[in-house]
Amino acid sequence: MNAIEPQRPDLARELIARATQSAARRSRRMRNRLNGVEVGHDRHADHVDAKVLRRILAEHDWPGHRLVGLDAARAAWSLALHADEDPDLQRAATTLLKRAVQDGDAPAPHWAHLQDRTLANSGLPQEFGTQQVLNAAGVQLCPVRDPDSLDERRSSVGLPPIADALERVRRRLASANLVDDVATVVLAEVA
Structure with missing residues (x-):
């Protein structure tokens, strides 16, 4: 998979920003550094991230390397992987990601991780x-x-x-x- 200019740099920026913020929220939660209000805000932000990812999947299929570039494709995978509160989204993302892997537009380890997460959550x-x-x-x-x-x-x-x-x-x-x-x-x- 070559590093090429993404077709949709706007989606790339959005995915990277959302995944970066999501990772920071998860880190704070793992360290138990949030009060009840902050946990609520984080859950809402996670829900919004899932909604945005669902929209992107509906409009563009899996946002692979060709569409959004390497970093943003990884960001999309991270958002799907951590969308534990939306099992339907995880299952749909798993299916789309598998097709992207078969088309050479996403790495197989990402699909394996998402497949495992979906199975474990089920x-x-x-x-x-x-x-x-x-x-x-x-x-x-x-x-x-x-x-x-x-x-x-x-x-x-x-x-x-x-x-x-x-x-x-x-x-x-x-x-x-x-x-x-x-x-x-x-x-x-x-x-």
Whole structure:
């Protein structure tokens, strides 16, 4: 996937701005640095982000590299990945993202992450092991279908072996000082 000038730089700017703000909100929530009013405002902002992404998907299909560029395509993926309050949006985005991957307009690891998140949010075992839970026992993998062939499936979509991915998540959490006195938090491997 070559770095080319996006067809819709206006959408690119909007997606990047929304994903950047969303990441900042998630970071504050993970660190429990919000009061009740701020949590409400954040949930509203998340809802607005989901609405905007839904509109973009309806008007343009998946906003891949060709339409919005590499950074904005990643931003769209991040917004879809974290739209946990809108499972219909996540399922639709998963389908559109898979087609974009097949067309060479999006990276396969992004689809794998979104597919796993959608499955986990539906109470089903994930396919690629990208979703983990952080609790008092540490980082634990959410349920996975057929764990014996997990690394093979991960390799098929360009993901590293699960042991390497889990170690990277543990290091990231330790460096962010998120492992002490933590409630249960759902995590996603960074792609």
